[in-house]
Amino acid sequence: MRLLLKLLLFTVTHTVLAQDYNFSKIDPSLLKNSDAVVRLDESTVLVKSSDFMEVTSQRVVTVLNEGGSKHINATAFYDKETSIKNLEAVILDANGKEIEKFKEKDFIDQTATGEGTLYSDSRVKFLRYTPIKFPYTVVLTKKYTTSDTAFMPRWYFMDGYRLSVERSEFNLNLPAQIKYRYKDNNLTSFEVRREENEFGVKYTALNLKALESEEFDPEFRDFAPNVQIALEDFHLKGVDGHVSTWKEFGSWIYNSLLKERGELSPSTIQKVKNLVKDIDDPKEKIKRVYQFVQDNTRYISVQMGIGGWEPISAIEVDRVKYGDCKGLTNYTMALLKAVGIESYYTIVSAGTSMRSLDVDFPSLQGNHAFLNVPLSDEELWLECTSQVVPVNFSGTFTDDRYVLKVGAEGGEMVKSRKYLPEQSKQITKAKISITEGEVNAQVEIKSTGIQYNQKYGLSSDSNEDVEKYYKQYWDYVNDVHILKHDIENDKDNIITTENIDIKTSGYLSKAGDRLLFAPNMLNRNEYVPKRNKDRKRDVVVKRGYLDEDEFLIELPDNYEIESNLKAIDLKNNFGEYSVSLIKVSESQFKYNRRLLIKPGVFLSSTYDDYRNFRKEIAKSDKNKIVLLKK
Known part of the structure; x- marks a missing residue:
């Protein structure tokens, strides 16, 4: 039996290597938008009982550029319940000729957990290979057995963006008396074929073209083709379950x-x-x-x-x-x-x-x-x-x-708990004093909900880190100096209050007797999504929030507003945005701004509308007023 298994493994391995993996054989349509092309991704899961599973796989990936190296997936995890039976990688050049070979002993072996782990018996072997030039191909052969059947391998026919697939095949073989459940996800959209047979089930996908990421995408697994498998009776680290x-x-x-x-x-x-x-x-x-x-x-x-x-x-x-x-x-x-x-x-x-x-x-x-x-x-x-x-x-x-x-x-x-946009609120109030040479501001920022999530850690950060944070937060303000800061984390009411004094001599622009000043000095939102003429997928905005800003602006002596801001009031399915600059006295004006971003799933056809909404916000937040010397 052992001899038969060795012969079978030898035959499978050499059949893979005997195939022509010359780069020139790749269909040009699979090279478009690709960093790598999976020539073959084949896995067979053999379940013999609720406490024994054998997984054999072959993965052949042609890497086109540096960004494609992450798609090799040359890793093998193991622990006391999981044993690696075979692990080998062969490197081929652009013509499909072997240039290097790695046995299991050549793979790096280390713990599979991070530095924060006290102790663990989970380990991983992985290949570290530095290519001489691109393209190159990696042929990875792997086999392991395990008594843990609680986590059945989830099969992704495509496992990332900018990755094309020539052939992907998943086989599940198991005795008829072992009950299992499955869930096919997004297979029809990619023409993945499912065939039941006397041993179990087989899935096959051919010539899957690379997907490009889009801003505000759904989760990759929510639209890419994949299959979930679970046994009704399973085994996990010595414990049986149903x-x-x-x-x-x-x-x-x-x-x-x-x-x-x-x-x-x-x-x-x-x-x-x-x-x-x-x-x-x-x-x-x-x-x-x-x-x-x-x-x-x-x-x-x-x-x-x-x-x-x-x-x-x-x-x-x-x-x-x-x-x-x-x-x-x-x-x-x-x-x-x-x-x-x-x-x-x-x-x-x-x-x-x-x-x-x-x-x-x-x-x-x-x-x-x-x-x-x-x-x-x-x-x-x-x-x-x-x-x-x-x-x-x-x-x-x-x-x-x-x-x-x-x-x-x-x-x-x-x-679990959901925060409405109005609950994830940031209120910024400030007094801004302008002189001909510099601008001073006393700022108070209160944050709740998801916006609190971004702030509460500041209360325990060092002065150096806090100042660095504010300089990044106001990175559009040239030569900003943090004069003082105080951050209160009210854990009972789950709200942070930041009090910051700043000054800058690089924010005003001077033109003769005129000063140019952008009233939104303290909470700009300059983000604009990229152009996308052929949007494919829904627009997913996961979390909403609300910003409310009120800045009292003190003009310099002997100056008046020559050119004011135009009031804005936008409302649509994506949110709300309003801005106004109101005269309080001869020397004081109040800048009010409100931005509400709504969460939701929006049709792909609305992407341009969403982009235009964000574009209008970014443009308005940078608008300037003109101050004229009397």
Whole structure:
């Protein structure tokens, strides 16, 4: 049997190398807008049981330029449950002739986790190759076996922008008695063929032309062709599971990973009860307990064995004073339970892309855990890994997406907190004094919601970093000097207040007896989307916000406004924008500005309208008035 397998592997490998991968054989249509061309991407997943899977793959990529190197994907992950059986890369020149060969021992071997990980048994082998010239081709052959069948490989027929594909093939082979679920995504748009056979199923795609990124794109996986697979009965790090619904998935997590991991010592229980003994309001109790966690623990990633999903026990976190997102969330949940407050361990796909768990495809998904605390009149969210984030603040890491609440009754799919544009508000008020030589400004900026997310860290930054931030923020103001700054982070009301004094001698333009001055000195929005004559995809604006600005402008002595701003009032499906400059006295004018950006998914045909809206904002924000000496 071993000899047969070796012969089969030898035959497959040499069949791949025997094919003609000369650059000249690539269809010219696949070179357009491409940094690389996948000549062959083939994977066969053989499931023999709920605790044994074998994955064999061949990937041949012709790299056209430096930007295409990232598409090689010459990596192989392994751990105690996953063994690499074969790993080899062959480099071909433009004519398809072999110029270099790498065996498994030639691949770099390192931990698969970052510096913030305390310990991990997850490792990765990867190829580091510096080409002599372009184009070149990499033939990667890989095979591994694993007892972990919880995470079935998700197959992307195209795995990025500016990448064409000659042939992509995915095979799933498994016994008839093993039940599986699948979800085909965007296959018909790309003419991907699906064929069921006696062994399972086979997908094939041919001649997929490269996709260009577009500003305000949907997520790539939401429009690119891909296939999701999940076994109903699976195995993960020694733990068996059965999942066909999100409710069942939640039950498996609760009973297999969380149960009996919430115990605390009697002394800790008494300590946390003493913290809240004089408090009746549940929300105030939660704040006190949450602050206790922030003051007494720190975040460190733990990725050993089932540690990718199972939290460290609460009693262990209490002892060592650290944990990962799972451990700290479970610990906070245990502390709240000790003071009579019920909360729910919650799984989320964290990140700024606002990616939801797939509601229609129950399976092991997500990369982060946080805590849901339902009260009688509101629902609170706790980010237990942070030592600075307030109670009930969901920033761009976890906001507005489907997440899974886990409890004794199973799993429940819910939406995390969403911030309306009016809740993500920045109010800027300022007094601006103009002399013939310089401009001084005393500025106050209050930020809430998602705009708070961008500001609260400033309160703990060094003076040097804060000054650097403001100089970048006002980078259109020449020779700006930060005279002083004070930043208050009000965690109870979740609002930051910035007070900054600045001066500049490079903002005014002089022309004889006239001074040119742009009233929007402190909150310009100069962004204009790129032209796109042939927009293909919907326009997705993920988060909205509201800016309100009020600047009191003191004119220099013996000057008056010769040419004023034209009032603007725009309203459309994308948002609202208004500007006015109103006379307060002979020497004072008030500049008012309001910008509301709405989130939403808009038809591709509206892209030019959206671009024109942003263009009008950018133009108006730079408009100048003319001051004439009397």
